[in-house]
Amino acid sequence: MAAVTAPEVGVGEVLDELAALEDPKVRAVNERHGDDHGVNLTQLRGVAKRLGVQQPLARQLWATGETPARLVAILISRPKDYTAAELDDMLREARIPKVHDWLVNYLVKKSPHVEDLRVAWFDDPDDVVASAGWSLTATRIAKNPEGLDLPGLLDLIEANMKDAPPRLQWSMNDCLAYIGIHHPEYRARALDIGERLEVLKDYPTPPGCTSPFAPLWIGEMVRRQAAG
Known part of the structure; x- marks a missing residue:
C-alpha cells in the first residue's frame, strides 16, 4: 500500500492559524520586552511541531516579515540548508529580540x-x-x-x-x-x-x-x- 502523504499547508493557512492565537494580554507582556506579537510561545511551538520540518514553507513564512510567522519558520527549518549569506541577510532583518535570539540559537549555532x-x-x-x-x-x-x-x-x-x-x-x-x-x-x-x-x-x-x-x-x- 502506498504511503499517505499529508496535504501541503500553505502560508495563508499558517498565518490564519497564528492570527487566531493572538491574545491581547500576551501581546502586552511581549511588547514590554520589545516583541511585537501576542501569540503564546507554547501554542506557537505546537503549530511548528505539527508542521514538521518544511524548508520551502519556512522560507515563505520568513518572507512575510511577520514575527509569529518568522518564529515558526525558524522552528521548521533545517539549519544546514541555509547558506552563510542567507543567514547574514536574515540576521540583519531580525530586529525583534525573540526572532533575533531564536535565529542565533536554533539556526546559526547549528549551521556549518x-x-x-x-x-x-x-x-x-x-x-x-x-x-x-x-x-x-x-x-x-x-x-x-x-x-x-x-x-x-x-x-x-x-x-x-x-x-x-x-x-x-x-x-x-x-x-x-x-x-x-x-x-x-x-x-x-x-x-x-x-x-x-x-x-x-x-x-x-x-x-x-x-x-x-x-x-x-x-x-x-x-x-x-x-x-x-
Missing part, C-alpha cells in the same frame, strides 16, 4: 557556517549584528575556547561594555561571565572588570534566580561547580 559568521559579525558596525557575534563567542568561550584570545576579549570588554548599546552590552557581559566561570586563570581579572564597570548590577532578579551581574553570576556558578 557558524564560525565564519561569528568572525564576520563580531565587530560589525551594526550593534545588533555585533551582539550576535559576541553571543556566538560566549558559546565558544564555554565550550570550545581553543584559538580565542581571552585576554584580548577582556581588553575589549573593559574598554567598551560600559557604554555599549543594550543588546550588545548583554552579549559582552555573557562573555565576561563565561570567562570568569570557565577559565580560572582569568577569573580575578573578570571579577575586577565586573566590579568596576557595574554593568547590570541593579538588574531586577527574581528570588531563586542568578543575577546577570557578572561578579555575582561568576561567584554563584563557581560555588556550584565546587559543590557538585
Whole structure:
C-alpha cells in the first residue's frame, strides 16, 4: 500500500492559524520586552511541531516579515540548508529580540557556517549584528575556547561594555561571565572588570534566580561547580 502523504499547508493557512492565537494580554507582556506579537510561545511551538520540518514553507513564512510567522519558520527549518549569506541577510532583518535570539540559537549555532559568521559579525558596525557575534563567542568561550584570545576579549570588554548599546552590552557581559566561570586563570581579572564597570548590577532578579551581574553570576556558578 502506498504511503499517505499529508496535504501541503500553505502560508495563508499558517498565518490564519497564528492570527487566531493572538491574545491581547500576551501581546502586552511581549511588547514590554520589545516583541511585537501576542501569540503564546507554547501554542506557537505546537503549530511548528505539527508542521514538521518544511524548508520551502519556512522560507515563505520568513518572507512575510511577520514575527509569529518568522518564529515558526525558524522552528521548521533545517539549519544546514541555509547558506552563510542567507543567514547574514536574515540576521540583519531580525530586529525583534525573540526572532533575533531564536535565529542565533536554533539556526546559526547549528549551521556549518557558524564560525565564519561569528568572525564576520563580531565587530560589525551594526550593534545588533555585533551582539550576535559576541553571543556566538560566549558559546565558544564555554565550550570550545581553543584559538580565542581571552585576554584580548577582556581588553575589549573593559574598554567598551560600559557604554555599549543594550543588546550588545548583554552579549559582552555573557562573555565576561563565561570567562570568569570557565577559565580560572582569568577569573580575578573578570571579577575586577565586573566590579568596576557595574554593568547590570541593579538588574531586577527574581528570588531563586542568578543575577546577570557578572561578579555575582561568576561567584554563584563557581560555588556550584565546587559543590557538585
